[in-house]
Amino acid sequence: SSIPVSAREPPGVQLLAVPAVSVDRKGPKEGLPMGPPPPPEANGVIMMLKSCDAAAAVAKAAPAPTASSTININTSTSKFLMNVITIEDYKSTYWPKLDGAIDQLLTQSPGDYIPISYEQIYSCVYKCVCQQHSEQMYSDLIKKITNHLERVSKELQASPPDLYIERFNIALGQYMGALQSIVPLFIYMNKFYIETKLNRDLKDDLIKLFTEHVAEKHIYSLMPLLIEAQSTPFQVTPSTMANIVKGLYTLRPEWVQMAPNLFSKFIPNILPPAMESELSEYAAQDQKLQRELIQNGFTRGDQSRKRAGDELAYNSSSACASSRGYR
Amino acid sequence: MSAEEMVQIRLEDRCYPVSKRKLIEQSDYFRALYRSGMREALSQEAGGPEVQQLRGLSAPGLRLVLDFINAGGAREGWLLGPRGEKSGGLEEEEEMDEVSLLSELVEAASFLQVTSLLQLLLSQVRLNNCLEMYRLAQVYGLPDLQEACLRFMVVHFHEVLCKPQFHLLGSPPQAPGDVSLKQRLREARMTGTPVLVALGDFLGGPLAPHPYQGEPPSMLRYEEMTERWFPLANNLPPDLVNVRGYGSAILDNYLFIVGGYRITSQEISAAHSYNPSTNEWLQVASMNQKRSNFKLVAVNSKLYAIGGQAVSNVECYNPEQDAWNFVAPLPNPLAEFSACECKGKIYVIGGYTTRDRNMNILQYCPSADIWTLFETCDVHIRKQQMVSVEETIYIVGGCLHEPGPNRRSSQSEDTLTVQSYNTVTRQWLYLKENTSKSGLNLTCALHNDGIYIMSRDVTLSTSLEHRVFLKYNIFADSWEAFRRFPAFGHNLLVSSLYLPNKAET
Numbered sequence: 001s002s003i004p005v006s007a008r009e010p011p012g013v014q015l016l017a018v019p020a021v022s023v024d025r026k027g028p029k030e031g032l033p034m035g036p037p038p039p040p041e042a043n044g045v046i047m048m049l050k051s052c053d054a055a056a057a058v059a060k061a062a063p064a065p066t067a068s069s070t071i072n073i074n075t076s077t078s079k080f081l082m083n084v085i086t087i088e089d090y091k092s093t094y095w096p097k098l099d100g101a102i103d104q105l106l107t108q109s110p111g112d113y114i115p116i117s118y119e120q121i122y123s124c125v126y127k128c129v130c131q132q133h134s135e136q137m138y139s140d141l142i143k144k145i146t147n148h149l150e151r152v153s154k155e156l157q158a159s160p161p162d163l164y165i166e167r168f169n170i171a172l173g174q175y176m177g178a179l180q181s182i183v184p185l186f187i188y189m190n191k192f193y194i195e196t197k198l199n200r201d202l203k204d205d206l207i208k209l210f211t212e213h214v215a216e217k218h219i220y221s222l223m224p225l226l227i228e229a230q231s232t233p234f235q236v237t238p239s240t241m242a243n244i245v246k247g248l249y250t251l252r253p254e255w256v257q258m259a260p261n262l263f264s265k266f267i268p269n270i271l272p273p274a275m276e277s278e279l280s281e282y283a284a285q286d287q288k289l290q291r292e293l294i295q296n297g298f299t300r301g302d303q304s305r306k307r308a309g310d311e312l313a314y315n316s317s318s319a320c321a322s323s324r325g326y327r
Numbered sequence: 328m329s330a331e332e333m334v335q336i337r338l339e340d341r342c343y344p345v346s347k348r349k350l351i352e353q354s355d356y357f358r359a360l361y362r363s364g365m366r367e368a369l370s371q372e373a374g375g376p377e378v379q380q381l382r383g384l385s386a387p388g389l390r391l392v393l394d395f396i397n398a399g400g401a402r403e404g405w406l407l408g409p410r411g412e413k414s415g416g417l418e419e420e421e422e423m424d425e426v427s428l429l430s431e432l433v434e435a436a437s438f439l440q441v442t443s444l445l446q447l448l449l450s451q452v453r454l455n456n457c458l459e460m461y462r463l464a465q466v467y468g469l470p471d472l473q474e475a476c477l478r479f480m481v482v483h484f485h486e487v488l489c490k491p492q493f494h495l496l497g498s499p500p501q502a503p504g505d506v507s508l509k510q511r512l513r514e515a516r517m518t519g520t521p522v523l524v525a526l527g528d529f530l531g532g533p534l535a536p537h538p539y540q541g542e543p544p545s546m547l548r549y550e551e552m553t554e555r556w557f558p559l560a561n562n563l564p565p566d567l568v569n570v571r572g573y574g575s576a577i578l579d580n581y582l583f584i585v586g587g588y589r590i591t592s593q594e595i596s597a598a599h600s601y602n603p604s605t606n607e608w609l610q611v612a613s614m615n616q617k618r619s620n621f622k623l624v625a626v627n628s629k630l631y632a633i634g635g636q637a638v639s640n641v642e643c644y645n646p647e648q649d650a651w652n653f654v655a656p657l658p659n660p661l662a663e664f665s666a667c668e669c670k671g672k673i674y675v676i677g678g679y680t681t682r683d684r685n686m687n688i689l690q691y692c693p694s695a696d697i698w699t700l701f702e703t704c705d706v707h708i709r710k711q712q713m714v715s716v717e718e719t720i721y722i723v724g725g726c727l728h729e730p731g732p733n734r735r736s737s738q739s740e741d742t743l744t745v746q747s748y749n750t751v752t753r754q755w756l757y758l759k760e761n762t763s764k765s766g767l768n769l770t771c772a773l774h775n776d777g778i779y780i781m782s783r784d785v786t787l788s789t790s791l792e793h794r795v796f797l798k799y800n801i802f803a804d805s806w807e808a809f810r811r812f813p814a815f816g817h818n819l820l821v822s823s824l825y826l827p828n829k830a831e832t
Binding site: 114117133 | 356360439440
């Protein structure tokens with residue numbers, strides 16, 4: 001039998017298209033014993049529509065249900081939620097799917113093409129949340145990422161000192177890049193579990209994991225290297241320096257205290273505002289730096305093009321960047 | 328940008344065009360999708376998909392959500408689901424249809440995270456969808472909607488409670504310490520400001536508390552700070568006007584007025600409840616037995632209508648079924664007796680049997696459905712009022728008679744007394760008397776720290792009845808008189824209800 005489409009058409013609501021109700025909403029569901037169709041009931045159309053859910057179908061097999069008892073209050077017409085996901089299903093099917101996607105996102109480089117389908121992974125998260133697996137999924141996600149970060153931290157520890165800063169920068173960049181994709185995949189869990197039940201935020205939580213498992217473990221070896229690199233021009237590219245310093249500041253603003261001068265070069269308002277009495281001292285510092293650069297073979301170039309060259313600051317002129325930091 | 332960029336959304340074998348800008352604006356799903364850098368985020372030229380495929384949602388639900396998005400969010404007067412003309416026989420069918428459409432809509436809106444649509448649902452909670460909405464809010468984790476449904480169910484508690492679906496939803500507590508939904512709602516009804524409310528046929532007149540326009544109101548509320556009475560917006564339903572001898576009781580902060588008789592005709596069985604949360608009267612199921620001059624008592628979330636004029640039967644009203652059922656009857660019909668609840672039991676004291684004075688205290692146990700003889704008294708009382716605090720019953724007014732020579736008897740009719748009876752120690756205490764006030768035909772209510780009593784002054788020099796409004800303070804064992812009586816009137820009833828706090832209304 002077919003369902004007249006008009007029966008589903010809510011009056012007064014403009015609809016874009018009139019799709020036929022799909023076939024699988026009417027028929028018996030897979031996994032249910034195939035028997036003779038249930039006898040038609042007085043309000044057949046509604047009953048048909050209700051029949052898509054397994055519990056209602058079972059209820060109909062029971063003798064003489066009253067009209068009101070067929071209102072599906074404790075069951076669902078939702079195709080998503082029709083099949084119960086047990087914790088075993090979650091572990092054997094759903095989590096491995098998420099696990100694979102997270103692995104891929106964690107290990108690829110920023111800007112790489114991501115072959116993952118957003119819709120598929122999001123749906124997987126959605127189903128797990130609606131089937132009350134949020135707690136498990138959240139703990140699995142945190143565990144998974146913690147393990148990954150511990151591995152990242154160990155690899156960093158094994159780095160030779162001359163590559164240490166660059167590798168830290170890559171690890172930070174890759175992780176932050178991965179979060180750009182991982183967090184959107186889990187927004188359903190974030191909104192309907194982490195925000196509402198835990199009063200936290202997934203992105204904050206995942207950033208905190210990096211702080212705890214990577215940054216905190218390396219900050220004491222990293223900071224002296226950064227300070228040293230800062231005093232030696234071009235040992236580390238200024239963009240790397242800027243990334244790391246800004247990144248560390250995001251992770252934990254208190255780290256400024258370990259090297260206020262270094263942070264002040266990249267983060268505004270770190271140091272107290274300059275006093276007028278100190279201006280001549282700053283000017284003297286700049287002049288000294290410029291003299292040193294000239295001695296090292298750098299020319300001041302055409303004064304008229306000074307501003308035009310600003311965007312090159314990270315690549316060529318660290319003098320420019322450093323003098324700006326004081327103003 | 329001149330032409331809107333459109334996105335084709337495919338569900339099953341159909342495509343729905345939606346403005347990409349609006350989609351990103353309204354749906355967190357699509358906003359995150361386009362930011363994720365994943366396959367579907369790419370433009371077609373960059374190898375992205377031709378359509379945005381969705382799976383598992385229902386087409387009607389998705390269409391409603393996409394309509395909403397295409398319309399650019401909430402429209403003026405947006406209403407949930409079909410609001411067509413309803414013809415009698417189709418109502419239930421339509422309601423069920425609406426319920427299933429609702430769940431499809433909520434699912435699609437939750438999946439696509441159309442927050443503004445979910446927000447809009449908060450104002451769409453109705454009697455016919457609140458249970459389903461509550462369930463959906465639980466499934467999809469929508470705490471605001473769940474909260475809105477709870478608030479609605481608190482306000483319309485009895486109407487929701489008697490829905491057949493309620494017991495399916497109100498699953499038993501899952502963990503120790505959890506309270507059931509029913510219990511939560513019940514407790515939430517006992518919030519607001521406790522206010523004395525007076526019902527009656529007020530006559531207006533020079534002492535009327537407030538300039539009335541037209542008919543004097545039949546419901547008044549008392550403002551303690553200013554000691555003034557104000558009309559309640561709602562009046563008694565016409566059915567209840569001029570009904571005497573009714574039974575009244577408060578259950579779940581509903582004031583029930585049941586049975587009684589009309590001066591012009593005979594006894595009635597109708598039952599009404601006043602809901603202070605909505606300021607509305609509701610007619611509920613009628614009793615099986617017409618009765619008047621009986622007692623209505625609330626015990627364990629049920630009402631008991633006890634006896635009446637030449638009636639010994641007792642019936643019980645369960646708001647979960649909205650139905651009355653007979654329970655164990657009184658041993659005898661009683662007249663001029665009184666009854667109250669105390670520690671989960673009903674106590675009946677005083678009055679007359681068909682043959683004699685009733686000297687027995689009867690106790691009814693609702694769980695066992697048994698009346699037992701609790702104790703026999705030395706003093707006879709009739710026409711009293713009774714309230715209880717913990718294990719103590721307060722007996723207010725009434726006419727005392729001690730058998731034997733020259734003891735308190737006939738003159739006590741013109742004395743307002745307060746006595747207490749402790750149901751544990753079985754001790755009687757004669758607490759207080761007020762010789763100028765009548766102890767008959769009074770109305771009283773337990774409110775805050777005392778029993779508020781409306782009676783009349785008995786002055787022999789004049790035939791005029793002088794109304795009095797006073798309080799017996801239970802803790803101080805003292806009288807306190809108030810100057811302002813609501814109005815001249817008769818057939819008065821005073822009771823204490825929680826009215827919604829002003830900020831909430």
